[in-house]
Amino acid sequence: xxxxxxxxxxxxxxxxxxxxxxxxxxxxxxxxxxxxxxxxxxxxxxxxxxxxxxxxxxxxxxxxxxxxxxxxxxxxxxxxxxxxxxxxxxxxxxxxxxxxxxxxxxxxxxxxxxxxxxxxxxxxxxxxxxxxxxxxxxxxxxxxxxxxxxxxxxxxxxxxxxxxxxxxxxxxxxxxxxxxxxxxxxxxxxxxxxxxxxxxxxxxxxxxxxx
Amino acid sequence: xxxxxxxxxxxxxxxxxxxxxxxxxxxxxxxxxxxxxxxxxxxxxxxxxxxxxxxxxxxxxxxxxxxxxxxxxxxxxxxxxxxxxxxxxxxxxxxxxxxxxxxxxxxxxxxxxxxxxxxxxxxxxxxxxxxxxxxxxxxxxxxxxxxxxxxxxxxxxxxxxxxxxxxxxxxxxxxxxxxxxxx
Numbered sequence: 001x002x003x004x005x006x007x008x009x010x011x012x013x014x015x016x017x018x019x020x021x022x023x024x025x026x027x028x029x030x031x032x033x034x035x036x037x038x039x040x041x042x043x044x045x046x047x048x049x050x051x052x053x054x055x056x057x058x059x060x061x062x063x064x065x066x067x068x069x070x071x072x073x074x075x076x077x078x079x080x081x082x083x084x085x086x087x088x089x090x091x092x093x094x095x096x097x098x099x100x101x102x103x104x105x106x107x108x109x110x111x112x113x114x115x116x117x118x119x120x121x122x123x124x125x126x127x128x129x130x131x132x133x134x135x136x137x138x139x140x141x142x143x144x145x146x147x148x149x150x151x152x153x154x155x156x157x158x159x160x161x162x163x164x165x166x167x168x169x170x171x172x173x174x175x176x177x178x179x180x181x182x183x184x185x186x187x188x189x190x191x192x193x194x195x196x197x198x199x200x201x202x203x204x205x206x207x208x209x210x211x
Numbered sequence: 212x213x214x215x216x217x218x219x220x221x222x223x224x225x226x227x228x229x230x231x232x233x234x235x236x237x238x239x240x241x242x243x244x245x246x247x248x249x250x251x252x253x254x255x256x257x258x259x260x261x262x263x264x265x266x267x268x269x270x271x272x273x274x275x276x277x278x279x280x281x282x283x284x285x286x287x288x289x290x291x292x293x294x295x296x297x298x299x300x301x302x303x304x305x306x307x308x309x310x311x312x313x314x315x316x317x318x319x320x321x322x323x324x325x326x327x328x329x330x331x332x333x334x335x336x337x338x339x340x341x342x343x344x345x346x347x348x349x350x351x352x353x354x355x356x357x358x359x360x361x362x363x364x365x366x367x368x369x370x371x372x373x374x375x376x377x378x379x380x381x382x383x384x385x386x387x388x389x390x391x392x393x394x
Contacts, residue, residue, distance in 0.1 A: 044296065045245035045392035050264035050304060051284040052385040057310050057368060058273030059379050111273035206275040 058111030062170065062204040065103045068140025068178060073107070077199055083181060086143060090195060092126075097184040101142035103176040104202055112206035114170040116177075118154060119163040119203065124196025129189040130159040132198070133182045136168060142180035150180050159183070159198045170204065243293045245392035247352065249286045256287070261304060264385050267364060274310075277370045283327035286388055287359045288352050294392045298360050299349035301389035303342050308382030313372040314340050318364050318386075320350040327363035337367075340384055352390060362388070 063071040066081045074081045083100035092098065106114060120132060135150025153167040168177055181200070250256045252268035259265040267282035274280065286298045300318060315337040325331060338346055350360030364386075368377065 044394060045243070045294070047245060047247045047258075047390045048260070048301065049247055049249035049284070049286055049298075049388045049390070050259050050261050050385055051249065051251060051267050051388070052264040052305075052383060053267040053269050053282060053364065053366060054271070054381070054383045055269065055274060055280075055308070055310055055314060055366060056272040056381040057313070057377050057379060058275050060275060112275045112278075206278075209273055209275070209278065 058206070058209065059107075060110050060112050060114070060204075060206045061107035062104055062110075062114060062116070062202070063107050064202065065105075065140075065176065066101070068101065068103045068176065071103070071105060071107075071174075071176070077201070080199055083200075085183070089183065092130075092183075092185045092189065094185050094187045094189045097144075097182045099142045099144060099147055100181050100183075101137075101140055102179045102181060102200075103140055104170070104179065104204075105176040106170045106173045106204075108174050110173050111210055113208050113210055114204035115166045115207050116168055116170065117163060117165045117203045117205070118167055119161075119201045120157060120159045120198060121161050121201070122159050122196060122198040124198070125194040126189075126196060127160045127198060128158075129186045129193070130198065131156045131184050131186070132159050132200075133157070133184070134164075134167070135180050135182075137178045137180050140176070140178045147180045147182050153179070156184070169207070171210075173210070243392070243394070244289075244291050245294050245296060245390070246289045246292055247286055247298060247388075247390040248289050249284055249388070251282065251284050258289075261385070261387070269364075269366060271366060274368050276313075276368045276372050279329060279365050279367045281327045281329070281363065281365050283321075283361050283363045284388070285323055285359050285361050286350075286352070286390065287356050288354055288390075290356050292354050292356070294394055295351065295353045295357075296390055296392040297349055297351055298388050298390040300345050300347075300362065301387040302345055303340060303384060304387040305385040306340050306342055306382070309380040310368075310377055310382035311340060311384075313368045313377045314366055314382060314384075315369050316340060316364060316366040318346050318348050318362055320348050321361050321363050323359035323361040325361070325363075327361070329365070331363045332365055337369075345386070 063073045065071040085098040085100040089098045134154040137146050137150040154164045248256050248258050249265050251265045254265045269280040269282040271280035317335045321331050
């Protein structure tokens with residue numbers, strides 16, 4: 001560093017002021033150095049670990065059959081399986097029930113068990129006069145005799161709009177659960193009332209992963 | 212006159228010479244070590260870098276909505292590490308697959324003696340898997356493998372996810388844990 005020892009008398013800043021200014025700068029510079037030192041002290045070693053997860057979803061589906069052997073997917077109301085009632089359901093008489101069988105199973109390849117809800121719905125004029133019951137039978141087939149021997153799942157529910165939740169479970173693929181539907185006309189069934197369809201929806205919800 | 216004074220000055224300094232002795236102080240310097248390693252239920256203790264991440268043992272190959280899958284990753288310092296520090300879930304470093312939008316998860320730091328299961332997550336909210344943010348989860352680490360931090364993950368398919376869209380699909384996610392030494 002060089003400094004001039006002689007200055008013109010007309011210099012703007014006095015020597016004292018310049019000295020002070022230099023001291024201030026020196027102090028500031030010292031402060032900066034301290035700041036860097038502090039930042040270095042705060043820095044620490046860093047290391048990372050990585051862990052990865054792999055995820056896959058399962059498959060799940062149910063299919064139904066009206067004869068106990070040929071199963072197919074009936075995924076929408078418009079493509080519902082037509083139940084075949086033993087006695088003509090188009091010619092109902094008061095308190096004379098009709099019976100029809102339906103079977104449902106987990107589709108091959110499903111990876112989870114299922115719990116099944118059943119919902120009935122009908123807008124037909126005859127529907128308020130109809131109630132239905134469902135039992136589970138050991139073999140496919142549905143008559144008054146097999147109905148009586150079955151395990152009750154739904155009893156005397158409305159066909160207009162009703163839901164029975166979690167009525168049975170499906171715990172193995174392609175192992176059918178055989179159902180027997182009984183539809184009973186009320187004693188007050190009017191003669192010649194306009195008929196129409198009743199649609200039962202079997203809604204399966206996946207539960208635990210199959211072994 | 213001036214030369215005479217100079218000679219006198221030299222004479223004076225010689226008279227002032229005396230015994231001398233020196234002292235020396237020395238110090239050795241070495242940097243500390245801070246390296247972390249991790250393991251999962253299916254991988255042993257080792258350093259798992261981004262190219263060779265530890266596999267979380269979810270066994271989640273056939274997931275269905277609302278069914279939770281649990282897996283843990285343990286983190287500790289190596290035996291040669293000389294300083295302690297902290298470890299925190301830093302980010303989701305990669306996430307891909309058609310199943311990804313249907314997944315949600317949560318993560319908590321737990322004691323390494325505790326099994327990673329539903330009980331570990333008291334009231335924790337689920338969050339979507341996101342590359343931009345992760346839940347806050349951190350734990351302290353002692354030097355030389357003296358403590359183990361366990362991070363428990365729970366992953367599930369969101370309730371109500373459409374089966375038609377997501378059935379039979381897959382996703383893979385990698386999380387990064389960043390460890391910082393305390394000094």
